[in-house]
Amino acid sequence: MSNHTDDPGHGHSPAAWTAVIIMLIAVALGTVALFIDVWVLFWVAVGLLVVGALAGWILGKAGYGANGPKYQTKAH
Incomplete structure (x- = not known):
């Protein structure tokens, strides 16, 4: 396992x-609308x-x- 300091965070940010939450709701709503x-x-x-x-x-x-200044990564 490597510990790179330039790790982008894998999307674990606000x-x-x-x-993702807004888009998941949109996809669910669109699916119901088509149904x-x-x-x-x-x-x-x-x-x-x-x-x-x-x-x-x-x-x-x-x-x-x-990588934003208002986001602080959390230790895993």
Whole structure:
């Protein structure tokens, strides 16, 4: 097992968790919308998927990403 100091953190950051949670909700909502054949809800889910990606990017730029100054790694 190697201990590299340039380890990007594998996405264990507030920015990554926020993006993934929002996008998981969007995919679940989109799946239900397709199952019950409600196209408006499907397109809302697609929009929410984009919002999740943007939220992760914005939080990463705000310093909450794996290498950001506002994120402190935790020992494993």
